[in-house]
Amino acid sequence: MICPPLLHGAGLFWYSSPNGRLVHTQSRRWYAGVSTAGERTAERPCGSVPGRVAKGMPAMQPSFAAVRERYVEELIEHEWYDVRTFGKKQRQEMTAPEYLVELLQHGHVTAVEMHSHTPRSDGLIEPERIGAWTRALYKKGYFRHEHLAVPLVVMVTDHDYIYTSSDLQAIPYEEGLTFLPSTEVSTEHGHVLYYGAHPEIVHTFELSQPQLSVKPGGPEFLDMVQSLEGGVAIPAHPYRETSVLRTLPGDAVAPMLVAVEILNGKTPAEQNRAAIDYARQHGLRGVGGSDAHQMSRLYSYLTLFDGPIRGLDDLVIALRQGDYFPVHGEHLRFKEG
Numbered sequence: 001m002i003c004p005p006l007l008h009g010a011g012l013f014w015y016s017s018p019n020g021r022l023v024h025t026q027s028r029r030w031y032a033g034v035s036t037a038g039e040r041t042a043e044r045p046c047g048s049v050p051g052r053v054a055k056g057m058p059a060m061q062p063s064f065a066a067v068r069e070r071y072v073e074e075l076i077e078h079e080w081y082d083v084r085t086f087g088k089k090q091r092q093e094m095t096a097p098e099y100l101v102e103l104l105q106h107g108h109v110t111a112v113e114m115h116s117h118t119p120r121s122d123g124l125i126e127p128e129r130i131g132a133w134t135r136a137l138y139k140k141g142y143f144r145h146e147h148l149a150v151p152l153v154v155m156v157t158d159h160d161y162i163y164t165s166s167d168l169q170a171i172p173y174e175e176g177l178t179f180l181p182s183t184e185v186s187t188e189h190g191h192v193l194y195y196g197a198h199p200e201i202v203h204t205f206e207l208s209q210p211q212l213s214v215k216p217g218g219p220e221f222l223d224m225v226q227s228l229e230g231g232v233a234i235p236a237h238p239y240r241e242t243s244v245l246r247t248l249p250g251d252a253v254a255p256m257l258v259a260v261e262i263l264n265g266k267t268p269a270e271q272n273r274a275a276i277d278y279a280r281q282h283g284l285r286g287v288g289g290s291d292a293h294q295m296s297r298l299y300s301y302l303t304l305f306d307g308p309i310r311g312l313d314d315l316v317i318a319l320r321q322g323d324y325f326p327v328h329g330e331h332l333r334f335k336e337g
Helices: 064-077 088-093 098-106 127-139 165-169 199-204 218-228 250-256 269-281 312-321
Strands: 012-016 022-026 109-113 152-159 177-187 190-195 232-235 259-264 285-289 301-306 324-328
Touching: 064 098, 064 269, 064 324, 127 152, 127 177, 152 190, 165 177, 177 218, 177 312, 190 218, 190 312, 199 218, 218 232, 218 250, 232 259, 232 312, 259 269, 259 324, 269 285, 285 324, 301 312
Parallel strands: 109 152, 152 177, 259 285
Antiparallel strands: 012 022, 109 301, 177 190, 190 232, 285 301, 301 324
8 A cells, every 4th residue: 555645746745733634735944844845755655564673675765854754744643742652661662663764774864862961950961871871772772773773962951051072072982972062041031952152152151161040031042043153042842831932922933943842851742742833833843852861861852864963063054954853762772672
């Protein structure tokens, strides 16, 4: 059985509505990871083969865009944005979609943990221990299995503090694992993930010193990052009680953004879903991160990028111009537990 393409023609996009029906809209921008104008998906088989990595299947090279669109559609359909899917029983029942595994086998994809915290702010994750934890996950089939190995990047995003690159480079590295510094800025209107290290921004907000304090107004910070082209600013968990899209008009904030955090590992399902809907409505891209404050929650959600991420500059360019979408961490486990 062959499913119909998910989109047809320039600017015409199909997506899953809350009632499960496929509807379409005209746009030339992004929808939380859904395809750009002019892209066309190939015919695809419905369903997926049980198990972690399909065996005996013919080699395929699916496009990143087609996989991104299909995954986001199923993310909504199956409610993978619900943090209750992190329960032991639910995790055991989840399998990596076959089409996603095929992309990872044949593409050049990097998985990025976009949101984590250490004791430099309010987290309990010692960066020096992340390598050992990741190695233990490798043995369980996360990120690696047989001939499949997904490069992994961990963004350390402490509140109002940016690690120096030399601090993170001194950490013992597990093979295939990279650490990069960023921060989560505490604005008066909510938390904003800042991926960058522009000297004026770092100096103005004293981001080189560990601290936990309220910083600038949300629009002020977003505008400064945008005007200086000093990185990328992304609202974190934007629909929590004191977050950006709860405290500011969404229509006014959208022009300052390229993406929002639509999957957050500590955020209730309805708030993650609201972020997904906001991103779709305003033509914004979506990222996912665990927001882990303890090691066991690291890699709950990640973001897959089409291409290598070797440094902070690569990440910033990819966030602005590249292709990416958020994924559930259990979909990067390629063998049974």
